[in-house]
Amino acid sequence: MEKINNSSFETKDIEKKSLPSWVFSWESFLLATTVLVFFINCLASPYFLDPWSLSDATFNFSEKAIIALPLALVIIVRDIDISVASIIALSSTAMGFTAEVTDSLFLICSAGMIVGTLCGALNGLLITRLNIPAIVVTIGTMSLFRGITYILLGDQALKNYPESFSFFGQGYVAPFIGFEFASFLVIAVLFYILLQKTNFGRRTYAIGNNPTAAYYSGINVAKHKLIIFIMVGFFCSIAAIMLTSRLGSTRPTIALGWELNIITMVVLGGVSILGGSGTIVGVVIAVFLMGLVNSGLGLINVPGIVMSIIIGAMLICVIALPGVFQRLRNKVGN
Amino acid sequence: MKQLLKNREAQLALVILSLLAMIGAIIPDFLAISNLLGVYTDTSILIILALGQMLVIITRCIDLSIAANVALTGMVVATINSLYPDFPVPVIILIGAGFGTLLGMLNGWLVWKMKIPSIVVTLGTMAIFRGAVFLISKGAWINAHQMSATFLEIPRYVFLGLPILGWCSVIVIAAMYYFTRHRQLGRKIYAAGNSPTAAYYIGVDVGKKQFIAFTISGLLAGIASYLWISRYAVAYVDIANGFEMLVIASCVIGGVSIAGGTGTVIGCVLGALFLGIINNALPVIGISPFWQMAISGSVIILAVIANSRSERKVGRIILRKAVQNAS
Amino acid sequence: ADMRIGLVVKAQGIGFFEAAYKGAQEASAEIEDNIEIIYTGPVTPTAEGQIEIINSLISQKVDAIVVSANDPDALVPILKRAQQRGIKVVSFDSGVATAGRQIHLNPSSNELIGRMNIELAATSLEAAKSEKGDIAILSASPTATNQNIWIGEMEKALPEFPQLTLVATVYGDDLADKSYRETQGLVKTYPNLKVIVAPTTVGILAAAQAITDMKKTGEVFVTGLGLPSELAGHVESGAVNSFAIWNPIDLGYAATHIAYNLIQDTASETEVEMGRMGVAQLDAEGNAAMSSPFVYDISNVAEFAKIF
Amino acid sequence: MSEVTPIFSLLNISKHFPGVKALDKVQLDLYPGEVTALVGENGAGKSTLVKVMTGIYQPTEGELYLDGKPVNIATPEDAHHNGITAIHQETVLFDELSVMENIFAGHYLQLPSGRLDWKQMEQETIRILSEIEAPLAPKKLLKELSIGQRHMVAIARALSFDARVVILDEPTAALSHREIEEFYAIVYRLQKKGCAILFISHKFDEIYSIADRFTVFRDGCYIGEGKIAEVEEKELVSMMVGRSIDTAFPKTEVDIGDCIIEVKDFCHPTEFDAINFKLHQGEILGFYGLVGAGRTEVMQSLFGVSNNASGQIIVNNKELAIKSPSDAIKAGIVYVPEERQAQGTVLEFPIYQNISLPQLDKLNPKGFLNTATEYSLADKYAKRLKVKAPNWNEKVENLSGGNQQKVVIGKWLATEPKIIILDEPTKGIDIGSKAAVHEFMSELTEQGLAVIMVSSELPEIMGMADRIIVMREGLMVNEFERAQFSAEQLVSAATGMTGELQ
């Protein structure tokens, strides 16, 4: 039996040497698709390759993308959070009320961040302390959080934001580089380091692959998940700051229906919904891919819903492809 | 009696009764038979969809596309009716049921044969189905005046005090009860969800059972779509948008475990009724509409906390004295 | 010269806006310059959806944007950006706050619309053969600008109609099922309810359906703003006695003319020309009103149902 | 042997898994009215053959004959139709379903209308259960039953088929002495009815008391067969292992040192009660018992996995509260779990990441990964344990079971523990790796570690332990010093033939 094992190692090594493994990776497949879509866009619309047009398009996805990053961690540890859009709403409401009494950007933003973080902590506590599946908890908190904004705001809007607040959602840090987009890039790098280069990241993958073994190895799984949910809450509030600033106002309907968009970004990025695998690079490429598809179709005035068909079909095809290839290869092999 | 109180369905029924008592204390009229029947009728569609969703959840899957299925099938049904007003309505209903079933089968097939996790499949098909509604309708609404009178009248026809719409859900409940309790296929669906490995050992094809669950869920969505369209007398892209969450919430409140393998028709119906009563009662007791969402959210959370308490893993019982205590 | 005007509506598929689009096309055919109308809107009536669309219209360097807003404030930043890039912005139907647009075209004066709705309620009360009675308002979403303004105007006009008591305002979010359920709730809660005023085409339709289903026709009347084509059946069945609407075709037509005049720089501070609809007077904040709404009842609804 | 013809025979059966030949051209004959014992060490491929016979696995090659005619058993349903039934080694039952439904799942009794005949099933359940003297309420949910009761349900399930071929894969492992007697009676009745029975067990006394014939497998290969009456136990054993067993246990004599851990009155509401023991440096303490005796639960509670146990744990004269595995690791207690793949390793991780996992914070105090230090740590321990792999970047899922086990042990040794708990350390691993693990245990004691070994294998535990505690139904029933070890006493204590320890 040992012999068999050894020989199977050898064949694997040969496979690996003949072509570097990243060629077949999910990320390169996505990247190729993204490049393809980019060129199609160039052909489809004369307005696409315009610096302003590209720059404006980044505003459409940056906030969602910022949430997709921590959400990737949630999905890697086999959980899910569908209350993200509602956390944005509640956090934005907190900022709106703070803005009624003060012009201090620091206070306004802190209020939002504190509320967002608390929402994340509530999710995390319910999930880890009471051992309730995350999907169930967050279906509940999704209604609860947004419900609270309805109670607080009713049919009113909060729009007493100071002039300077508009920077977060509308400002530029360099020519054509919006503050939102720049923040997304910076946060993406931070998450890349967190997930790929730290103990925390390693533990995240360990929990995702085998929560029992991770627990038996002395990892405090509950605490780890709690931290991840708190992170989601926090970054929802960051997104809330940007979105609120971009809209210049807060309504209870803010960010309605975003949760499924964000989950789609993560899954398309190659994060397995079953947990344990996926990278930040993949998520970032998926963000760009979805951004390009949306802006390209937008420029030729295709209605948003047709875009959602394309994204939905892409999601299914792209997840099904590796399995289909595997089966084809097996068939050929036999 | 003690045994009865341990039963989750009995607990939920008790909660519903006390909820009704509370509402009745504020608005006695709410408890009038006619009003309760009205509330039931109003909840019928939710019940039908929740029962489909329940089967899917029992097999360890989830169907996020169920509301989009209602919208797409509904648009197909409404389009046929508006283009060919003389086309017999029963045939239209059959077409709707068939079309919904096909959509369910598509989900099931992707889960079964393509081995894609159901949440990904239905996230995708949800977007696709809704988009398809737009493509069929070009975004336009189909309104009451474009539908034929029979088309609109059938579910409203009152028979023994209850509109046909209500009877539909009664029939679906009875059929599902029979199916899940007394048919081999129904029981195998539970077995497949409870322990896929063990199910495999006794010759149950788990993937196929998931396919069947999705198919039935699609069939029920198809039936519900006609009821929905004719009840609200309008068809448009956004119909039932977000309704999937309400459907899933009904299941969860009714004690259907997201981990699969458990959940009963009665529990699920009670879960849907619970939400239905709350949704109907809030406007009536004069709670500001702005409170509704937060209240349903809290109710869902409280229900799952209660369920998780009663469901807590017993663990293995090795000690003799513990065995005796348990029995 | 070639021009492109983006017509951004609250959501796709609403009959009212489809009619407005017809009017816009009519205007573009009439104007000598070659005008392309880009008719677009989100699928769900949200501000975020409209922002994305406006973003892409800016990228396409359209000459003007004509918009009916889902949120008066949230669209301001993006429309400001559009104006910075030299795009003219006109809002119609449901307005944008002053900073976000140059001209807002009200279908009629808000005061008039508010008063008309109350007058319709009074007429319906007579139809219900009651001296006195409760009325309720079924609005669209709580954030809809025009709805809120009209509701405000209705409340102002109410004291002149002592026979009417306003008991509740509920929101159907411009969703058929939600509006339907809210209507049921109203009828159950307020036994003396005689009239439901729904100044929204979606709401009035759903409310009429709910009243019919509850077998309350003749007891509770629905009125408000609606389209003849959608309401003809309910007027015949008696769920609706009378209702009002301005001609959406005219509205789209006029808004397009205003946009054209802005592009041509032929609008003054105080007035702007609207083709066959005449000349509109602008107030200090750039608000214009088109014409007064028209009332429909059993006598004329069938005739107009063929048009819009 | 030619006078009776077999009902069911298998010829040249092979079953390959990626990287493993679980079965290599094996054969087996089952005769009507006779019990054939299938013997072989852990991992010999016995259960795999059972799965081939019941349609759960498809053989890579080979033929099956029923009554001399070739049959194709493609699904478990085909097996039912051909009258083949099995009690599998793992209890494959449904927690959330009732006893009655567990018995009839997959072959429900139906009325002509297709409606399930619950009444009939309930009567049948009562009948079958009373036949095996297990009076369980048919409507009780399985999750409310104890391990022993679950096994009775599994047996009842097998009896509910009108079967001609009955396969019993280690059915007695969790049964008490009385239940085993009852079980013999059932087998005898089946035999009288003319059923062909395949009996898999590691217990020779059972084999000798009920089997007529035997077949021996070793490492997935057929070794031989014959009549039980004509073979001696020693011969069987040497066929099984391919060598004589006395050389197998490299126990070295070590001076027993100070008491390092003392467990006092350790109790759990449902799983164990009144556990008391002391463990010294350099000592190997064995825990013996039937499967399901609760040994794993005791160890897991000691390691902090489940924290509803009460009692005192005193390590180096200090009382500790162990609430989670990380507390235990800090106290120097580590646990090599029984379920290697499910609890011991992250299969998708490379070897070196598995080894460094429990002490990432110690290795990388700043929180950033340093692959080089991790790798060198892994290198040290993987080399010491002689893990067979091209390099330590290899994923653990690609290793054989024995090497996976070495990785788990290496992971824990790298934390430099004081007490190491090994739960069934050699379950399902090949002979070579087994010896390596045993040698290693001796080496550990020499270095002054204290070892707790849970094992169900008598030779192993008798060969390695200094002291053995026997558990039954969650209670400590006896304790033996090395000098007192005797197989009979251990087995009778475990199965409940002797009185309990007072």
Ligand SMILES: Nc1ncnc2c1ncn2[C@@H]1O[C@H](COP(=O)(O)OP(=O)(O)OP(=O)(O)O)[C@@H](O)[C@H]1O
């Ligand atoms: N699904 C599988 N995939 C890969 N290898 C497997 C699989 N099932 C069994 N094996 C391997 O096949 C070999 C035989 O296993 P099997 O379970 O048949 O042994 P056994 O004789 O029943 O042992 P035991 O006495 O411990 O029950 C082992 O090496 C095992 O690791």
Ligand SMILES: Nc1ncnc2c1ncn2[C@@H]1O[C@H](COP(=O)(O)OP(=O)(O)OP(=O)(O)O)[C@@H](O)[C@H]1O
């Ligand atoms: N929750 C459970 N429900 C049903 N069966 C279980 C459960 N947990 C474990 N088992 C099964 O029970 C059997 C014995 O369990 P376990 O190993 O924990 O007992 P033990 O007393 O430690 O015995 P040993 O260590 O000798 O195996 C195993 O076959 C296992 O698969």
Ligand SMILES: [Mg+2]
């Ligand atoms: Mg075995």
Ligand SMILES: [Mg+2]
């Ligand atoms: Mg064990």
